[in-house]
Amino acid sequence: SDVLTQPPSVSVAPGKTARITCGGDNIGSESVHWYQQKPGQAPVLVMYYDRDRPSGIPERFSGSNSGNTATLTISRVEAGDEADYYCQVWDGGSDHPAVFGGGTKLTVL
């Protein structure tokens, strides 16, 4: 996918579930990675190869990918989850193979 579409913002109350989507043409056939970036900090990998969590990332974070949409789901949202989230895919057949989505600002109400 050359273009990955994310909603600019998602708002959720503490304790609820946040779903951040990443849309792309047949993205389900590609591997999607997710990064969390808090203000003034470098990004942190929170999900890779669609649904694998790096060590240290809470089980509240999960991922899925099918069809034209990949989703990062954060259950039991906490104030500390407030951040920008970016999806990223790898297209080995492209001469510019790594692409980021535009990012989603998650606000915890």
Add this chain to the structure above:
Amino acid sequence: EVQLVESGGVVAQPGGSLRLSCAASGFTFDDYTMHWVRQAPGKGLEWVSLISWDGNRIYYADSVRGRFTISRDNSKNSLYLQMNSLRTEDTALYYCTKGLGMELGDPFNIWGQGTMVTVSS
């Protein structure tokens, strides 16, 4: 501790050149693909370039191809980005990032704190 430390970011003039460096420590540098990713002020992440563990495979974003050159020196555990013909739109925080493994498509699991490049007359 696994660490990436970028340097070389300065204020440069349009049309000028700059070389960024990234010093790696805490891991076997020549086992991993390395990348540069940038972020313009207030904007999202933009992948810039990657180099395979052995330097034999290199890719660039369309926005920098022909102007930027990525390289690495495994003997010095260092990654570089030579930036020529700079444009104002190259103004960004440049991150050095490490791939999770040896595969080109592995995610970026370690990031430096970035070095700021400002292109302005």
